[in-house]
Every structure is written in structure tokens, then in C-alpha cells.
Amino acid sequence: MTTAENLAQAVTPVVEDYLKTIYLMRRAHEQVKTVSLAARMKVKPSSVTAMVKALAEMGLVEHEPYYGVHLTANGERIALEVIRHHRLIELYLVEVLGFTWDEVHEEAEVLEHVISEKLEARIAAHLGHPAVDPHGDPIPKLDGTLPDTATRSLADVPERTSARLVRVCDQNAERLRYLAGLGVVPGAEVMVTAIAPFEGPVSVRVGKKIHALDRRLAQTILVED
Amino acid sequence: MTTAENLAQAVTPVVEDYLKTIYLMRRAHEQVKTVSLAARMKVKPSSVTAMVKALAEMGLVEHEPYYGVHLTANGERIALEVIRHHRLIELYLVEVLGFTWDEVHEEAEVLEHVISEKLEARIAAHLGHPAVDPHGDPIPKLDGTLPDTATRSLADVPERTSARLVRVCDQNAERLRYLAGLGVVPGAEVMVTAIAPFEGPVSVRVGKKIHALDRRLAQTILVED
DNA sequence: AGCAAAGTTTAGACCAGACTAAATTTTAAT
DNA sequence: ATTAAAATTTAGTCTGGTCTAAACTTTGCT
Structure with missing residues (x-):
């Protein structure tokens, strides 16, 4: 100073x-x-x-x-606070107010900047201090740390292997609706049935159905290590 | 055009x-x-x-x-929409997230401008399409109408008469905490025991206790007609 | 090494919304 | 009817954040 x-x-x-x-x-x-x-x-x-x-x-x-x-350290502190707001709000909208996961990004995008620390705290408490948002994105902790989630994507899973989905790194509403329609959401258990060569589609079985996913889309879907 | x-x-x-x-x-x-x-x-x-x-x-x-x-008609439509947002948010914060009535005005003051129509609708539904906010202020309807509430204030109630409080037209947090501490909140049943002359205080019995309220404050407290 | 493409910055403008200081208009009191 | 006080507007400045157009710097390809 x-x-x-x-x-x-x-x-x-x-x-x-x-x-x-x-x-x-x-x-x-x-x-x-x-x-x-x-x-x-x-x-x-x-x-x-x-x-x-x-x-x-x-x-x-x-x-x-x-x-x-x-x-800088200060910059990162602010960034994580905003991201915490964003992800808490997304989860709150889904869990409490019945929004779907494709609807919450836009809403959170503005709300994240205007909620008070008190409201943030009430939301977090109401949700039981959750670790991840509806897309599986981790929620920064109050102490300013952000745990890592899985880094292995659906495209990295060997053929004929099962995996549990943990995160979808995409905020496009239409794609999210599409994936939800297929049952491709965090928590789902899927089996990779085929991975086409030349950056081709990844086929997964969800329940009894098999769906072919574009490689780039499959790479945004992360699975448990 | x-x-x-x-x-x-x-x-x-x-x-x-x-x-x-x-x-x-x-x-x-x-x-x-x-x-x-x-x-x-x-x-x-x-x-x-x-x-x-x-x-x-x-x-x-x-x-x-x-x-x-x-x-103009357009201006009024927008004003009522914002007021609807404000009052729905205030009530939501109190009813669902455990805020007290003195904490919600500041929060609503910014949130009112950024919630989507979809979120407004979810909040209203979640609250059962309420008619008034935590201060007793009426909530504008979706059709752009705003019903009147009582206009008689505590200072207009004859001495030795009971009345039911319906609204407190004050958004100062400290005064609201003070009033809540006395039990002077919408819904309460009180008895006006004395009205001092020369714009003096209004004494009211709430439960077993009697409190003297400044005349100007009493005038912001509305009672059922 | 030379040079085009890509990346970055500068210069200058604009918009929304606030400000101060000064001018103007209206009201109200004698 | 005058005039002082109050209300209002104008003129010009500032800040945050954007833009376009032009200049400059670096990279990377031959």
C-alpha cells in the first residue's frame, strides 16, 4: 500500500x-x-x-x-468464488426448483455475479454442501480449493469395457438435452462397445440401447478412473 | 412503428x-x-x-x-414486473432459505433485475402463487395488476381497540429487526392502548407486553380494515 | 534470412450513466 | 409586481467497457 x-x-x-x-x-x-x-x-x-x-x-x-x-493469487480467489457461485446455483436450480441441466447455465451466468455471501452460504447449506454440480463439474470449496475430477474421457475407455460417467464438459443446451435423452448423464453406468478408427464415433450401450457418439462429444464426457 | x-x-x-x-x-x-x-x-x-x-x-x-x-402503459408494465420479481424473491428467501425479513430487501434489490421469466415462474409456483411478501406488500399478478392492501395505519386505530397487522411499509433493516423483536409483524393481533397527543407515540399491547411506538413508525404499520 | 501470416497494441470513437458548475425557469412570499 | 428561493435544465467531464481501423511485433515457413 x-x-x-x-x-x-x-x-x-x-x-x-x-x-x-x-x-x-x-x-x-x-x-x-x-x-x-x-x-x-x-x-x-x-x-x-x-x-x-x-x-x-x-x-x-x-x-x-x-x-x-x-x-495472481487474488485473481484466482475471485475466479473460484464466481465459479463456486455458478455451480452452486446450477445445482440449486435443478435440485430445488426443478430445472433441467440444459436450462441452468444461462441463468447461473448472471446470478453468479449478484448473490451475496450470505445467500451463497444458505444455498450451499440447503444442498448439504455438495461437491459437484449437475454436469459433474466440481464446486470450489469455501477455502478456495477446487478438487480435480476424472480426466479419462469416454473416448479413452477400451472397447467392451464398462465405466461410470462422472462429468459432461459441455454447456450447449441442445447437446445436453440430446445426451439426457440417451441417458448419458453423470452417474450412469455405460459400456463402450466400439471405437471407430480415424477419429470416428464412440459407440456406447446405455441400458439396452446402443448409441454412437461423435468422437469430439465423447471426449467431453468424463468417466471414473 | x-x-x-x-x-x-x-x-x-x-x-x-x-x-x-x-x-x-x-x-x-x-x-x-x-x-x-x-x-x-x-x-x-x-x-x-x-x-x-x-x-x-x-x-x-x-x-x-x-x-x-x-x-406510460409500457413503463408501468415493466415496473410491475420488477416489483413482482422483488417481492417474490423476498418471500422466497424468507420461506425457503431461512432469511429474516430485515435481510431480504438488499438481496432482492439486485436479483430482481436478473432472474428469467422461467425462474420467476418456478419461484411463484414453489410458493403457491402467494399474494403478499414478508412485509405484507402485495405481489403484482402475472396479468399486471396490483391489488390494494389496507390503508389504515396503527396510528388510525382508536384507543382500546384491537387490530390485525397486515403490512409494514419500511425497509430499514434495523427498524425491521426492532419490530420483529416486539412481535410487531404482519399477522399479529395487537391492541392499541394509547395514542399520545401532539403527534406523540402510539402504545400497543402485543401479547402481554405494551410497547410505545413513534408516531411516524406507527404510520408505516398497516392494519386490516 | 526474408517475409507473410498471425497476434497484439494503439488511437480514436461511442454508449450508458453518473458527476459538477452554471444557466434558466417557475413558484411563492412579500 | 418584484424578487428570492426552489426546481430544472444545459454544458461539459468522467468512468467502464465496448468497437473499428490502423500500426506494430512476433512467429514460422520457405
């Missing part, structure tokens, strides 16, 4: 969104560069340049041009 | 707040003039001038300088 950092800016919803996105991209082992961040945030690269500069001045990120952005 | 009104602006949270405030002030029979609206919105009068001009261009209000602002 000896330096002239008194000019601290506000952590607005937009700032929270940038931090959240940076966190999630790094977590997914993507490079967080101006262009890729712009694509994720649906803004132009020049807007990212300006915002990253502001975030750096707030002490929330560090930026190495042409290399990437990463969060 | 033949005129050049295609330049329609967005109904932002700030716009919603102005409309809501204008509605509530008129409903309370207050004049809605630049200065009084500025005081309510906690902005400077010049900001109100600018915003009222914008609202008028959007067709949401009409403004007669030195006389007052009033809502």
Missing part, C-alpha cells in the same frame, strides 16, 4: 467474467492469449488488451505479451 | 430501477418531480433530467416539467 495503488478499481461483473474465463481456460490447459480470450469472451482482441491491462493494474493478473495471461 | 422509434434503447437494470421507483412514488401519492426522484434514486437532479429524457424517448414515461413524471 506504499505504492500508488490506491486507485483500485471495482470488481464488476465483467471483471469477474474475465477472471473466471482465464481460470477455466488455464485449467483446461489452453493458452490464454489475447485472441483466444477474446474469442471466449465474445469481444474483440483490442477490448481484451484494454481489460487485461486494467486487470494487471488491479493486481489480478500478470501478462506476458505473446505468451499468455495468468491469474 | 411508422415513426423513427427504431432507435429503441435497452431496458437496463438502471432503467428498471427508475421505473420501479416512479411507480412506487406515485402509488404512495408522492409527486414524482426531478428533485424528489433524484433523492429516491440517490443521484443528482441533473442525472434524473437526462434519464427521464431517455425514458420518454423510449416511450416509458411522460414528463411535464415542474409538474411531474408518470409512466
Whole structure:
């Protein structure tokens, strides 16, 4: 505080969104560069340049041009808080208010920025301090830690092997409805019956039916290790 | 749509707040003039001038300088929607998540602008389509109507008469906690034991205890007709 | 090593919504 | 009828966040 950092800016919803996105991209082992961040945030690269500069001045990120952005401890704390809000809200909407898993992302996307810590606490308590949201995404703990979930995808399961689904890393509503229709949801027990060559589809048996899933889609579906 | 009104602006949270405030002030029979609206919105009068001009261009209000602002049909529709959100959220927080009535106003103040119509519907259904919020404030119906509640206040009840409390028109958290501590909440049955002269306090018996309430406070407490 | 493509930043504009300070208009009190 | 006080508006500035267009830097391919 000896330096002239008194000019601290506000952590607005937009700032929270940038931090959240940076966190999630790094977590997914993507490079967080101006262009890729712009694509994720649906803004132009020049807007990212300006915002990253502001975030750096707030002490929330560090930026190495042409290399990437990463969060400081403060930035990460905020990102995890927002992600915790998001995932708690998603689960609450499904468990308590009867939403389906394809409906909750958009709703949580705005609510995550405006709920108080008190409301967050009540929601968490009401849900019994859950570990994962309806998509199987882990919910950051209050202490700012985020446990890892499985990293093995359905496309990595050997043919003729069973696996229990734990997570679906996709927030497209139509695909989520499609998967739910097939019974492909966290918790389901499935058998991989075939994996076509040349990046072809992955066939799985759910109950008595067999469904062929596009390889890229199968890669977003994670199974228990 | 033949005129050049295609330049329609967005109904932002700030716009919603102005409309809501204008509605509530008129409903309370207050004049809605630049200065009084500025005081309510906690902005400077010049900001109100600018915003009222914008609202008028959007067709949401009409403004007669030195006389007052009033809502158009469209403006009123939006105002009532926001008030419906606000009051449903307040009740939900109390009934489902264990909030107290003094905690919910601030929370609802931001949530009211961001919940979807779907979430509003789920909340209303979950609560059984309630008529009033925790303060006894009526909840606007889906059809855009807002039933009146009682208009007689505790200060209008004759001495040595009983009355049932139906509404507390105060959103100050400390006063609400104070009143709750006395048992002065909607639904309570009280007896007015004395009304002091010269705008003096109103004494009420709640259960076995007698409490003296400031006249202005008593006037915010409405009783059944 | 040279050069095009890709990535990044700068410069300048815009919008919403607030502000201050100054001007203007209306009201109300003598 | 005058005039002081109150109310309102105008003019210009600021901030956060976006944009386009143009410039600049790095990377990577031949």
C-alpha cells in the first residue's frame, strides 16, 4: 500500500467474467492469449488488451505479451468464488426448483455475479454442501480449493469395457438435452462397445440401447478412473 | 412503428430501477418531480433530467416539467414486473432459505433485475402463487395488476381497540429487526392502548407486553380494515 | 534470412450513466 | 409586481467497457 495503488478499481461483473474465463481456460490447459480470450469472451482482441491491462493494474493478473495471461493469487480467489457461485446455483436450480441441466447455465451466468455471501452460504447449506454440480463439474470449496475430477474421457475407455460417467464438459443446451435423452448423464453406468478408427464415433450401450457418439462429444464426457 | 422509434434503447437494470421507483412514488401519492426522484434514486437532479429524457424517448414515461413524471402503459408494465420479481424473491428467501425479513430487501434489490421469466415462474409456483411478501406488500399478478392492501395505519386505530397487522411499509433493516423483536409483524393481533397527543407515540399491547411506538413508525404499520 | 501470416497494441470513437458548475425557469412570499 | 428561493435544465467531464481501423511485433515457413 506504499505504492500508488490506491486507485483500485471495482470488481464488476465483467471483471469477474474475465477472471473466471482465464481460470477455466488455464485449467483446461489452453493458452490464454489475447485472441483466444477474446474469442471466449465474445469481444474483440483490442477490448481484451484494454481489460487485461486494467486487470494487471488491479493486481489480478500478470501478462506476458505473446505468451499468455495468468491469474495472481487474488485473481484466482475471485475466479473460484464466481465459479463456486455458478455451480452452486446450477445445482440449486435443478435440485430445488426443478430445472433441467440444459436450462441452468444461462441463468447461473448472471446470478453468479449478484448473490451475496450470505445467500451463497444458505444455498450451499440447503444442498448439504455438495461437491459437484449437475454436469459433474466440481464446486470450489469455501477455502478456495477446487478438487480435480476424472480426466479419462469416454473416448479413452477400451472397447467392451464398462465405466461410470462422472462429468459432461459441455454447456450447449441442445447437446445436453440430446445426451439426457440417451441417458448419458453423470452417474450412469455405460459400456463402450466400439471405437471407430480415424477419429470416428464412440459407440456406447446405455441400458439396452446402443448409441454412437461423435468422437469430439465423447471426449467431453468424463468417466471414473 | 411508422415513426423513427427504431432507435429503441435497452431496458437496463438502471432503467428498471427508475421505473420501479416512479411507480412506487406515485402509488404512495408522492409527486414524482426531478428533485424528489433524484433523492429516491440517490443521484443528482441533473442525472434524473437526462434519464427521464431517455425514458420518454423510449416511450416509458411522460414528463411535464415542474409538474411531474408518470409512466406510460409500457413503463408501468415493466415496473410491475420488477416489483413482482422483488417481492417474490423476498418471500422466497424468507420461506425457503431461512432469511429474516430485515435481510431480504438488499438481496432482492439486485436479483430482481436478473432472474428469467422461467425462474420467476418456478419461484411463484414453489410458493403457491402467494399474494403478499414478508412485509405484507402485495405481489403484482402475472396479468399486471396490483391489488390494494389496507390503508389504515396503527396510528388510525382508536384507543382500546384491537387490530390485525397486515403490512409494514419500511425497509430499514434495523427498524425491521426492532419490530420483529416486539412481535410487531404482519399477522399479529395487537391492541392499541394509547395514542399520545401532539403527534406523540402510539402504545400497543402485543401479547402481554405494551410497547410505545413513534408516531411516524406507527404510520408505516398497516392494519386490516 | 526474408517475409507473410498471425497476434497484439494503439488511437480514436461511442454508449450508458453518473458527476459538477452554471444557466434558466417557475413558484411563492412579500 | 418584484424578487428570492426552489426546481430544472444545459454544458461539459468522467468512468467502464465496448468497437473499428490502423500500426506494430512476433512467429514460422520457405
